[in-house]
Amino acid sequence: MATNIQAAVQPSATRPRRGATAPQRVDFLSGNEAAAAAARDIGFHLMGYFPITPSTEVAENLAKMQANGDHEIVMVPGDGEHGAAGICYGAAIGGGRVLNATSSQGLLYALEQLPVQAGTRMPMVLNIATRAVSGPLDIRCDHSDVYFALNTGWIILLARDPQAVYDLNFAAVKIGEHADVRLPVLVAYDGFFTSHQKRRLECFDDAETVRREFLGKPDAPYTALDPRHPVTFGPYMNDPDLINNKQQLSLAMEAARQVIPQVLEELHALTGRLYPVMDAYRMDDADVAVVLLNSAAETAKEVADHLRDSGQKVGVLSPNVLRPFPAAAFRDALTSVRAVVIGDRADSYGADGGNLSLEVRAALQQDEHNRTLVLSRVYGLGGRDFDDTDAAQFFEQATQSAKSQQVAVPFAYHGTYAGDPDQKPPSGLPAIETAEVSRGMARVRENPDTGRLEVELEPLWATTTMPGRIAPGHGACPGCGVFPVLHQVYSVLEGDLVVLFQTGCAMVVTTGYPNTAHRITYIHNLFQNGAATLAGLVEMYHELLRRGELPDSPDITFMMVTGDGGMDIGIGPALGAAHRNHNMIILEYDNQGYMNTGAQLSYATPLGHRTSTSEVGRKRAGKVFHHKDTAQIFASCHLPYVFTASEGYPEDLMRKAAKAQWYAKHEGLVYGKVLSFCPLNWRTTDDAAQSVLQTAVDSCFFPVYEVEKGQTMISYDPDLLGRRRKVSDWLALMGKTKHLMSPDNAENLAAVEAEVDRRWRRLKAMHQHPEL
Amino acid sequence: MNRKTTLPDPSRFFEIRFESIGGLGAHAAGQILARTAVLHMNLNGAHFSSYGSEKKGSVVRSYIRLGGADKPIRTSAPIDSPDVVVVFHTALLEQPITLAGLKSGSTVICNAAAGELPEGLSRVPAGATIVRVDALKIAVEERSRPNAVLLGTLTAALPFLDADTVLTGLNEGFAHHNSEAVAANERAFARGGKEFEVVDHVGQGSEDLPIMRPQPVWGYQTAPIGGVLPLPGNTVWNDLTTSRTGWLPVFNTEECIHCGLCVLVCPDFCLVWSNEGAGTVPALECPDFSLTWSTEGPGEEAPSARLLGVDYRYCKGCLRCIETCPTEAMTREAETPGLADRLQVPLYPEITKRVGGTRGN
Numbered sequence A: 001m002a003t004n005i006q007a008a009v010q011p012s013a014t015r016p017r018r019g020a021t022a023p024q025r026v027d028f029l030s031g032n033e034a035a036a037a038a039a040r041d042i043g044f045h046l047m048g049y050f051p052i053t054p055s056t057e058v059a060e061n062l063a064k065m066q067a068n069g070d071h072e073i074v075m076v077p078g079d080g081e082h083g084a085a086g087i088c089y090g091a092a093i094g095g096g097r098v099l100n101a102t103s104s105q106g107l108l109y110a111l112e113q114l115p116v117q118a119g120t121r122m123p124m125v126l127n128i129a130t131r132a133v134s135g136p137l138d139i140r141c142d143h144s145d146v147y148f149a150l151n152t153g154w155i156i157l158l159a160r161d162p163q164a165v166y167d168l169n170f171a172a173v174k175i176g177e178h179a180d181v182r183l184p185v186l187v188a189y190d191g192f193f194t195s196h197q198k199r200r201l202e203c204f205d206d207a208e209t210v211r212r213e214f215l216g217k218p219d220a221p222y223t224a225l226d227p228r229h230p231v232t233f234g235p236y237m238n239d240p241d242l243i244n245n246k247q248q249l250s251l252a253m254e255a256a257r258q259v260i261p262q263v264l265e266e267l268h269a270l271t272g273r274l275y276p277v278m279d280a281y282r283m284d285d286a287d288v289a290v291v292l293l294n295s296a297a298e299t300a301k302e303v304a305d306h307l308r309d310s311g312q313k314v315g316v317l318s319p320n321v322l323r324p325f326p327a328a329a330f331r332d333a334l335t336s337v338r339a340v341v342i343g344d345r346a347d348s349y350g351a352d353g354g355n356l357s358l359e360v361r362a363a364l365q366q367d368e369h370n371r372t373l374v375l376s377r378v379y380g381l382g383g384r385d386f387d388d389t390d391a392a393q394f395f396e397q398a399t400q401s402a403k404s405q406q407v408a409v410p411f412a413y414h415g416t417y418a419g420d421p422d423q424k425p426p427s428g429l430p431a432i433e434t435a436e437v438s439r440g441m442a443r444v445r446e447n448p449d450t451g452r453l454e455v456e457l458e459p460l461w462a463t464t465t466m467p468g469r470i471a472p473g474h475g476a477c478p479g480c481g482v483f484p485v486l487h488q489v490y491s492v493l494e495g496d497l498v499v500l501f502q503t504g505c506a507m508v509v510t511t512g513y514p515n516t517a518h519r520i521t522y523i524h525n526l527f528q529n530g531a532a533t534l535a536g537l538v539e540m541y542h543e544l545l546r547r548g549e550l551p552d553s554p555d556i557t558f559m560m561v562t563g564d565g566g567m568d569i570g571i572g573p574a575l576g577a578a579h580r581n582h583n584m585i586i587l588e589y590d591n592q593g594y595m596n597t598g599a600q601l602s603y604a605t606p607l608g609h610r611t612s613t614s615e616v617g618r619k620r621a622g623k624v625f626h627h628k629d630t631a632q633i634f635a636s637c638h639l640p641y642v643f644t645a646s647e648g649y650p651e652d653l654m655r656k657a658a659k660a661q662w663y664a665k666h667e668g669l670v671y672g673k674v675l676s677f678c679p680l681n682w683r684t685t686d687d688a689a690q691s692v693l694q695t696a697v698d699s700c701f702f703p704v705y706e707v708e709k710g711q712t713m714i715s716y717d718p719d720l721l722g723r724r725r726k727v728s729d730w731l732a733l734m735g736k737t738k739h740l741m742s743p744d745n746a747e748n749l750a751a752v753e754a755e756v757d758r759r760w761r762r763l764k765a766m767h768q769h770p771e772l
Numbered sequence B: 001m002n003r004k005t006t007l008p009d010p011s012r013f014f015e016i017r018f019e020s021i022g023g024l025g026a027h028a029a030g031q032i033l034a035r036t037a038v039l040h041m042n043l044n045g046a047h048f049s050s051y052g053s054e055k056k057g058s059v060v061r062s063y064i065r066l067g068g069a070d071k072p073i074r075t076s077a078p079i080d081s082p083d084v085v086v087v088f089h090t091a092l093l094e095q096p097i098t099l100a101g102l103k104s105g106s107t108v109i110c111n112a113a114a115g116e117l118p119e120g121l122s123r124v125p126a127g128a129t130i131v132r133v134d135a136l137k138i139a140v141e142e143r144s145r146p147n148a149v150l151l152g153t154l155t156a157a158l159p160f161l162d163a164d165t166v167l168t169g170l171n172e173g174f175a176h177h178n179s180e181a182v183a184a185n186e187r188a189f190a191r192g193g194k195e196f197e198v199v200d201h202v203g204q205g206s207e208d209l210p211i212m213r214p215q216p217v218w219g220y221q222t223a224p225i226g227g228v229l230p231l232p233g234n235t236v237w238n239d240l241t242t243s244r245t246g247w248l249p250v251f252n253t254e255e256c257i258h259c260g261l262c263v264l265v266c267p268d269f270c271l272v273w274s275n276e277g278a279g280t281v282p283a284l285e286c287p288d289f290s291l292t293w294s295t296e297g298p299g300e301e302a303p304s305a306r307l308l309g310v311d312y313r314y315c316k317g318c319l320r321c322i323e324t325c326p327t328e329a330m331t332r333e334a335e336t337p338g339l340a341d342r343l344q345v346p347l348y349p350e351i352t353k354r355v356g357g358t359r360g361n
Ligand SMILES: Cc1ncc(C[n+]2csc(CCOP(=O)(O)OP(=O)(O)O)c2C)c(N)n1
Pocket: A050, A051, A052, A053, A081, A105, A106, A109, A503, A504, A505, A506, A526, A527, A528, A562, A563, A564, A565, A566, A567, A591, A593, A594, A595, A596, A597, A602
C-alpha cells in the first residue's frame, strides 16, 4: 500500500497549514502538557493513572486544571499501574472515553491488562512517555517499554514532538472508536526529550466544536451499563474459539490500516498539519537512509539537511504509526535506497537487532527485487543522548556500505563505552565487622510475667561511635527525615544486616551509579515486589544454613525499607509475606506521599492535603479521601509485632526497632511505620522537623503505638500527658496544608478532625481491652 | 504585550544555559524566558532542564534555545556551546563542566557578591563578557528569589530582549502568586537590570572552553556484571557543599554536653566524634525528647565519646542539629567564603587530601 508516503519536507514547527478549518492558538507546552491539554480538549470521561516518571506530569497537569474547574474528567489514582489499567478497563466497558498515561515499569506492570483490553475490544487512549525498563532502574528515555506493547493488539501511534502529542491524542480517540476497529490506542512519545521539552505548538481554540464535529459521540456497540441489554463480557473461551477471536482482532488491525490514514487526513484538514503514516524526509531520490523513531528522527533530519547541502543523497524514514506496522510503506520508501541504518532504542536481545530493525528487514524480504543493505544499530538506551554527531555516523556507515556494496557489521551497539582498565570509581569503605555493630546498644529481654519484651538502651552517646551502615555523601534534600529514621533504627540493630529498599527517595538518593551510600549489603527491587523478593532471600538463607552451605553461617537480620507509596502498590506482596510470616522486618518511612516522583498523593496522604495530583484551586482543595491506616492492616495479619513511631521520638523508635529485630529473629514478620519528615514536599523550612512531627503525634493524627502479640499498647498518650493539640495546629505548620486553615475549607478540616478523633478513640479502646 | 524580536544572527539558534542548584529557580526562570519569547516576541523557542530525581540541592541545568519565528526546532539535545551561561551559585564554578563550551564573544552572568568573583572565572575566554550581580542579596532585600534578579540582569545584558516584555512574561509565570509576590519579583527584576557590573580582565582564557560530555568511569568491559556495586559506602567521595544555601551550623565545644542528640537527627551523618577525652554529661533537659527518654540516659555517667565538629563536605546546612541541640553548642551562621574550610573537621581525612574541592555527584 503506497498511500501516504509523502515527503514531509516541512519541519514540525511549521507544519503546512493548508486550509486548516479549525481556529487555533499558539501555546508553549511540553509533551506531557500537550497530552494534558489534549485530554482537557477531548473531554475524556475518566482517567485512571499511577505516577511514574516521566509521564506523571500528564496527571499532574490535569489535576491542576481540575482543581480550577478547567475540565470534568474523573481522575482515579490507582493503587499501582495494574490497578490503574483495571480502572481504565472497567471504565471503558462502561462506554465512555478513557485515558491513562504511564512509562517503563508502569507499562510493564500494566502489561497483563493490555491484551485483555484489546482482545475484548475496548477502545481507550494510553499515553506512554517512553523510558528504559529496569533493572537497574533508569528513568530516562529509550523504547524498551513501548516495544513490550507490540504484541498486545493495541494500535501504536508515535508522537515525535509536543505538537504531535496533542494532535495524535485526538486521532487516537477517533481511530480506536471507529466501528471497524474498536481497539485501544497507545500514543508514544520520548521521555524527557519530548515529555519535558517545551515547544511552540497550536491548540484548538474551540474544543467544543472539534469534539462535536471531529470526534462525535462515543458509540460503543456493547456496554455494561445498559441493563435492558444484558451482555457477558469476557467469557471463558478455549479452543476452537479463541483463535477466531484473535483473527477478529487481526482483522481489526487490518481495518485500522485503512482507517488511520483517513482519520489523519481529516485531522490534517482540521489543523493544517499532516501526519503521514510514514514520515519520509528527503527520501525522493535518496541513496542512503536512516530509520529512527520519534525525537531521534528529528535530530537526523537536521543532519540530513546538511548532508544534502553538500550534495549527498540522504533521507530519514520515521513512521508515525508502529502498529499496524507500515511494512508496505517501508518497502516502497526503501525500493531504491542502497543502504539503510535502522536504529533501535531498545534491543531484542539475541535477535541481532531491535524490533524495528527486524520488522523492516522482514518487510524488505517480501520484495524479491529489493537490494537494500541493512545495518541494525542499537542506540540511546537509558537516555544516552543521540545528537547530530551520532546521526552523522549513521549516515556515514550507510554511505560506506552503499559504496562498498557490503555490510561490514550487520548488528552493533552504538555509543557504548568499553571502559579503561586503569579507571575505577572511587573505592569503597571497608566492610563493617560484625563485632563493631554488636555492641549491645539495646538489650532485649522477654518479661516472663507479661510475655512482652523489655528494652534497655545504652546511653545515647555510646551509639555515636558505632560505624554507620549508611555512609555520608548521599543525595537527599537538606533536612530529609528518611536518614534520621534509618540511623535511629540502624543504631540499635545488632550484628549483620541485609536490607532491601523498595523504589523511592531512600533508594534513589543512596545509589546513584557508580556510587552507593550503603556499607552493608543492599538490594533494590521495584516497590510492587520488594517484600516477596526479600522473603525469597530469607528462605534461601535458612535453607543454605540448614544444608550447611553458607560459609561461616553468618547470623543475618533482614529488613525491607519502603516508603508509604510502596505500601500502596506493593501491599499485595507485603501482605503475602506477612501471612507467610517470614523472619524479616518491613520498615515503612511514611512521608505522606510519592515524594521521589514529585510529591503525588499516596493513600497515606490525609484528606485535603495538597499534592501534585490533589491540587488546590477554585473548585477543589486537595485529596478527596482519608489516609490509609496501614499499621492496622498489618495488625490484622496477626503478626508477632507491629508498631508505629515517629522520627521525632528517637528513643521510642529505637526501642521498637530493637524489639523488631528480636521478633524478626524469633517469631516472624514485623511491620513498623515511622512518620518521616519531608521538608521539600511538606513545604516547611528544613529545620522544622521537631515541631511538625511533635504536633502530628500530639494531635493524634499519628499515634505512636505497638501491637505486640496481638495486644495494642499506646506508647505515648497526649491526652494523659495533657499535651493534646488540635489537628489544625499541626496542619498550620505546613505549606501543603495552609489552605485548610481558610474558612472555605472548614468542611474538609472538620472531616479530618473527625476521622482522626474516631481512629484515636478506637485505638484507645484497643489499648484498654487486651482482647481487641 | 507583544513585540517582534530579531536575534543577533537569525541564521542560527541563540542558546542560553542556566547552571544552578535545585531550589534556586533556574528551571522556572528558563521556562518563563522561553515562553515569553514564543508567546510575546514572535520567536520560536524550546526549553527544558536536566532532570535527576528532583531533590533539593542537586545540580540543575536549564536550557533555552531561541530561533526566528520560521526556524524550526528539531533537535532536543542539551546546549553544549552556549551564547550565554548564567551561573546561579558560584560554588558551581569549581566544576569545569559549568562553563564548558563557552566561546569568545559569549557572556557569563554570575551570581556573586561584590568583590567576590570566584577564581573559576579566570578560565573564561578573554573575548567573552563577564557580568556580576549579587542576586542573592537583592533577592533577600526584595523578598523575591535570585531567579527574578538574574532574569533582570540577563535581559539587560542582551540588547535584543525587551525588559517590559520579559517582565510581562515573568508576571504571567507567577500569575498564581499573590500581588505582593508579583511586586517583589518586579522590584528584583528591575534591580537585576541595573545593579550589575561588567567586569573586565577577569577572563584570561586564550581559547574557547571545550565542550564536555560526561564519560562513565566503567564501561561494558570493566563494570561488574548486572550493575552490582562492590564499593560499600563510596558516596563518601561526593562533596555536597553546594547544597547549602547560605547557612551552616557552627560548633562550639565549650557548650557541648556530648549527649548525641544531634546525631539522631542529622540526615547527612556529618558530625565527627571521637572516643578519647571523656568528660561529664549533665542530665538531659530537652522537653520533646525527655518525654520518653529512658532514665538511664547519659545521666552523670562519663561519656567516652566526644563531638569534635562538623564535616562540611557533607553538611547540607539543614540546621536540624541546631533545632535539636539542648544547649547552645550549635549555632546558625551565615556562610561566608572560606568559613567552612576553617571550621572543617574531616570524617575521612585521607579523602579531603586526595580530592580537594571537586565533587562527585
Ligand atoms: C511500577 C512502578 N510504578 C511507578 C514507579 C515510579 N515511582 C518510583 S518511586 C515512586 C513513589 C514512591 O513513593 P514512596 O514509596 O512513598 O517513597 P518516597 O518516594 O516517598 O520516598 C513512584 C511512584 C515505579 N518506579 N515503578
